Amino acid sequence: MEPIITDEKEYKLLGCVYYGDPFHSAKGWDPDNEIGNTWKRFYKLFNQYKDFLDKAKAGIEFGFEVHIEPGDYKKKKKFHIFVGIEVKNYDFFPLDMFYKVFPKTKYLFFTTKYLGKGCESIFSDWLPNSNYEQSYPYIMQSYSPDRWKGEDHPNSLMDWYIPIKRKKENKKNDI
């Protein structure tokens, strides 16, 4: 599918956080790496607070996974993983869950197969040739009931949200 540029949105997510090298214990898409462990922690808490979270939840997505690059990533090779759901405005949230507001920004939205490659051309080709550039140092993935059919389903698709902003100089062909 052709990537879509969304309107500006400020995502408010509630979930669990990990900071470090998520692949120190297991690599890539292995469910036993720290990304998988963070999802497991999240599922446990989601079930524990299900009644409340069903009311607090916004959007239709099953969940979001955000990889946030800190300023010292090149040196330390550690980054943040945030796993959670989108929530409405509330005055309180469970103590053992973390609430994060992502900056209001446009996103480049596209879909790829789960476990498959597919985002390379976005970064190597689509973005550099568009009027947009990344706005913040994080990459967001989400799992929507319309497209996500589970880890084992061959047709499962995952969604990507790359935060973007218009480049300062205008190109001829406005995409």
Next chain:
Amino acid sequence: MIFRDLNEDLINSLSESILIISKILKCLGNEKRLNVLIYLLKGPLSYGNIVKKINLKKTAVSNHLTHLIEEKLIERDDYGIYKITGDGLEFLKAINKAFYESPTRMKEKFESMQSRKVSDSFLRRYTG
């Protein structure tokens, strides 16, 4: 509670002088008049120089200057030179502070400080 007391003081203080404050804010809530005040921050100006800077007809400039004098934000000396008053200076400082320290501006400034793309080494994890 301390917070409630602070708000009470603010409510009482503003309520007491609401008519005067409204008139001053109405005077300041005009781009041309605000510009006159900003120009006068650099130093006193003659009427002719103000007309040149503001780029309006003389009658319009005179109107604006009259408003500003009425609210004691500027004054005119016997030689026809206009200068900003202590009140005018304090109001400009207050507006500047309120604007740049507002939660909205602070958030914008913070977000712009954080704005950057992911590094190539970070991106390599997704692109191979």
